Amino acid sequence: MEQLNKIAEFDVYDTTIKDIAGLKDYSIIYKVIEEFFQNEEKLDELILDENIFDIRTEKGRKKVSWAIKRSIFKFFNQKHKDLICSIFKEGISFQDKKFVLLWHLSLNNRLIREVTSNIFIKIYYSGRVAITADDIMVYIKEIQKEEGKTTKANWSEETIYRIATKYLSLMTKLDFVTSGRIKSFTHIRPSSEAQVLFLYFAKLFSPNASNILTNELLPVSFISSEDIQDRLKKLSLKGFFNMNYNGIALNIELTKSFKGICDALYNR
Secondary structure (H helix, E strand, O other): OOEOOOHHHHHOOOOOHHHHOOOOOOHHHHHHHHHHHHOHHHHHHHHHHOOOOOOOOHHHHHHHHHHHHHHOOOOOEHHHHHHHHHHHHOOOOHHHHHHHHHHHHHHHOHHHHHHHHHHHHHHHHHOOOEEOHHHHHHHHHHHHHHHOOOOOOOOOHHHHHHHHHHHHHHHHHOOOEOOOOOEEEOOOOOOHHHHHHHHHHHHHHOOOOOEHHHOOOHHHHOOOOOOHHHHHHHHHOOOOEEEEEOOOOEEEEEOOOOOOHHHHHHOO
């Protein structure tokens, strides 16, 4: 299997969210991803020369180009790259693309993954109607307390504030919370097709494990632990994957290739 990036790169906290969450129009990111898979060499031309994101300064454009390469155009292996390529070549719904982008970012970026899993999702299912930057800042400071003795999480107070506010900006642009000062949760429910795609992201994250219940990526699926067995059982009957539940483990076996799953899902 082709290794496209060093696995250690995915385990380091990085704050590129500060540079990608502030982009005005997120539909353009999807266009950039599509263009990338048609011609990878054109990425800098789109961002730096054509200024597709309408960024005023050259310095700002270079920073965004670097952040996008680090957070979006980074792949665990060829299967991961094939999956993202096939998703953005197929005519999948705009809403499904939003889930895919979050899952892709969660796979690539430890900070986004952990904030989403350990704060955003927990508050969403707690019954609260909104989330605040303070909620996220408290959690990030806990990360810093644990990791602060290394260079992995050596963040200033200003950086922590920017991470928190930019994270909420990202979730606003993905329509998971409302715009405005109060970030109220929207009704978040992935489509049947998106739920199947999530299983492929989960497999990329834990390639040697079949039990989806112990997969660390599971919280970002937006499928509650109470619902997951019934929802996946209905989907498994359509032949996109096999599942087996023994009362403890919910084992998933993928039946389609990473490159072919989107064609199977959206061109039935």
